[in-house]
Amino acid sequence: MSRALKNKLRAAGLWFATFLLMVVISVPGLWVVLSGFRPNREILAKPPVWIPEKLTLNNFAKIFGFGQDQVAIPVLEYFRNSLVIAGTSTVIALIIGMAGGYAFARFRFRFKNTWFLGLMLFRTVPGIALSLPVFMLWSRLGIIDTKLGLIIVYVSLNVPFTIWLIDGFFRQIPGSLSEAAQVDGCTRWQAFWRIEFPLARSGIAAAGVFAFLTSWNEFALASQLTRSTDSKTLPVGLMDFTSQFTIDWAGMSAMAVVIIVPALILTFIVQKHLIAGLTFGGVKG
Amino acid sequence: MLRYLRTRQAKLTPILLLSPALFTMLFVVALPLLFSLYTSLTPYRLTRPETIETFIGLRNYIRLFSDPDFWSAFGRTILFLAIALNVEFLLGLGIALLINRITWGQRTLRTIMMFPMMFSPILVGFQFKFIFNDNIGILNNALQSLGITDQAIPWLVDGKLAMFSIIFAEVWMSTSVFAILLLAGLFAMPRDPLEAAKVDGCNSWQVFRHITLPFIMPFAFIAMTIRSLDVARAYDIVSVMTGGGPAGRTELLWTLIARTGYENSRMGEANAMAYISTILSIAFTYFFFTKLVAARRYMGGAE
Numbered sequence: 040m041s042r043a044l045k046n047k048l049r050a051a052g053l054w055f056a057t058f059l060l061m062v063v064i065s066v067p068g069l070w071v072v073l074s075g076f077r078p079n080r081e082i083l084a085k086p087p088v089w090i091p092e093k094l095t096l097n098n099f100a101k102i103f104g105f106g107q108d109q110v111a112i113p114v115l116e117y118f119r120n121s122l123v124i125a126g127t128s129t130v131i132a133l134i135i136g137m138a139g140g141y142a143f144a145r146f147r148f149r150f151k152n153t154w155f156l157g158l159m160l161f162r163t164v165p166g167i168a169l170s171l172p173v174f175m176l177w178s179r180l181g182i183i184d185t186k187l188g189l190i191i192v193y194v195s196l197n198v199p200f201t202i203w204l205i206d207g208f209f210r211q212i213p214g215s216l217s218e219a220a221q222v223d224g225c226t227r228w229q230a231f232w233r234i235e236f237p238l239a240r241s242g243i244a245a246a247g248v249f250a251f252l253t254s255w256n257e258f259a260l261a262s263q264l265t266r267s268t269d270s271k272t273l274p275v276g277l278m279d280f281t282s283q284f285t286i287d288w289a290g291m292s293a294m295a296v297v298i299i300v301p302a303l304i305l306t307f308i309v310q311k312h313l314i315a316g317l318t319f320g321g322v323k324g
Numbered sequence: 325m326l327r328y329l330r331t332r333q334a335k336l337t338p339i340l341l342l343s344p345a346l347f348t349m350l351f352v353v354a355l356p357l358l359f360s361l362y363t364s365l366t367p368y369r370l371t372r373p374e375t376i377e378t379f380i381g382l383r384n385y386i387r388l389f390s391d392p393d394f395w396s397a398f399g400r401t402i403l404f405l406a407i408a409l410n411v412e413f414l415l416g417l418g419i420a421l422l423i424n425r426i427t428w429g430q431r432t433l434r435t436i437m438m439f440p441m442m443f444s445p446i447l448v449g450f451q452f453k454f455i456f457n458d459n460i461g462i463l464n465n466a467l468q469s470l471g472i473t474d475q476a477i478p479w480l481v482d483g484k485l486a487m488f489s490i491i492f493a494e495v496w497m498s499t500s501v502f503a504i505l506l507l508a509g510l511f512a513m514p515r516d517p518l519e520a521a522k523v524d525g526c527n528s529w530q531v532f533r534h535i536t537l538p539f540i541m542p543f544a545f546i547a548m549t550i551r552s553l554d555v556a557r558a559y560d561i562v563s564v565m566t567g568g569g570p571a572g573r574t575e576l577l578w579t580l581i582a583r584t585g586y587e588n589s590r591m592g593e594a595n596a597m598a599y600i601s602t603i604l605s606i607a608f609t610y611f612f613f614t615k616l617v618a619a620r621r622y623m624g625g626a627e
Contacts, residue, residue, distance in 0.1 A: 056422055064436060070462055071451050087465040135344040142341035156613055161353045163605040165556030167578045168598035171585050172360035195352035198345050256444030258560040274446040295447050306442040310435055318508045318543060
């Protein structure tokens with residue numbers, strides 16, 4: 040076989056493998072999105088309808104309660120709860136994480152690795168395992184089924200990862216910059232806000248998005264700590280569509296679109312910084 | 325004196341900066357865990373609140389260790405993790421090597437790769453429940469339309485197939501963690517050793533085995549550490565796809581905890597189980613973290 044032909048075959052193989060990979064990654068998601076725009080009748084049709092005859096926004100109108108034939112599931116409320124809970128817990132986790140990440144990146148202290156590992160190990164506790172005692176304690180404190188109760192839990196869920204990421208971003212900024220500023224008369228506090236914070240800003244934003252998505256997507260804890268429209272989030276609300284015997288596929292798909300679209304947009308914006316933060320913090324120790 | 329104060333301050337600052345984080349973790353994680361340790365030593369039932377005051381020692385644990393249901397869920401969880409993590413690592417490595425060789429559209433590919441990672445596990449579960457549905461799922465529809473089979477394959481109804489479907493969903497969701505971090509490792513790799521090895525007459529397998537692989541191993545361990553932090557995400561997938569069924573054939577430790585604690589309201593026993601699952605997760609994370617530190621040292625990292 041000639042060399043040129045071999046190279047061509049190899050390139051073709053590479054392309055085919057990539058194509059297959061992208062199909063496997065994207066088809067499941069796209070199919071759900073497509074089903075969100077199709078009437079239930081078409082989804083259930085036998086023989087299957089492959090090419091949709093008409094796309095409709097009816098499912099979305101239904102789950103958000105517009106028009107006559109609305110679903111009895113308060114998706115709008117869930118959406119608002121998710122936004123409030125994920126947003127608030129992200130802001131708090133970022134503030135705590137910035138302080139902690141800065142401490143790890145800029146100070147030498149004893150048992151540093153142990154502290155770091157300790158924080159990470161707290162994050163390891165499986166959500167469902169943590170939910171049992173938190174459920175009992177929160178009921179005693181009277182904050183079960185409140186947004187506050189879930190926000191507190193999500194802050195603790197996000198702090199370790201936020202510290203991991205932000206530590207990595209601060210490390211990439213040479214310490215000499217802030218030292219120079221301090222020589223010129225800034226206090227350490229001023230040097231932080233004028234020099235180091237602006238440089239790490241995009242990284243901190245990436246950590247924020249990651250924290251937001253963790254809370255936005257969380258199910259195990261939320262499913263046990265929430266009961267009503269006061270605090271139920273979107274992932275928990277998704278389970279409302281499955282009753283014992285029937286599943287509203289079209290409604291569920293539409294709701295899936297509502298959950299996934301903000302997540303994808305946010306991921307797209309910060310993907311570069313997120314990869315940099317995870318690898319730098321981890322590899323350079 | 326001034327110098328003494330300054331060093332003292334320098335010692336206190338990191339502790340001060342870390343204290344909000346420590347406080348949060350203590351209040352929201354450590355304290356509840358202590359409470360659940362106590363509860364695991366009582367026969368506490370949600371329906372009978374006074375039972376929390378009865379101390380029964382290790383009886384819950386002893387009962388669990390002689391319970392075949394617990395052991396089968398435990399074994400299944402270990403098997404599930406072993407299969408999922410290995411497949412994810414190998415696939416992720418393959419994908420990273422593949423994308424690394426592609427010159428055109430690499431960025432787009434990497435972005436698409438990242439999406440499954442950001443899917444809510446509950447959505448991944450729903451998505452595959454939909455796809456693997458025996459009646460209306462796209463998979464069976466496709467198989468039937470293509471004439472490969474004329475029967476509806478019971479993906480989520482048959483015990484073995486259901487386990488396969490769940491592992492498939494898990495791998496779909498988490499392979500990208502490995503692929504992306506390993507790809508970042510490949511990007512960061514210096515070119516000189518590769519070329520030197522080529523000049524010295526190494527074939528491509530030898531180059532991969534002795535240069536590329538050792539270099540990207542720390543990245544693999546980062547991915548493993550990140551993954552082991554939230555292996556319990558599989559709970560979400562299982563609870564929406566099969567709920568542990570059919571007949572407990574896909575019951576993992578985590579779904580068993582939820583069933584015992586909330587549905588059967590046997591909180592004491594559930595807490596004992598939760599403790600075992602927590603120790604399991606911590607062991608996983610600790611193992612990979614020490615590997616990461618060792619690999620980092622081998623690479624001449626900062627510490």
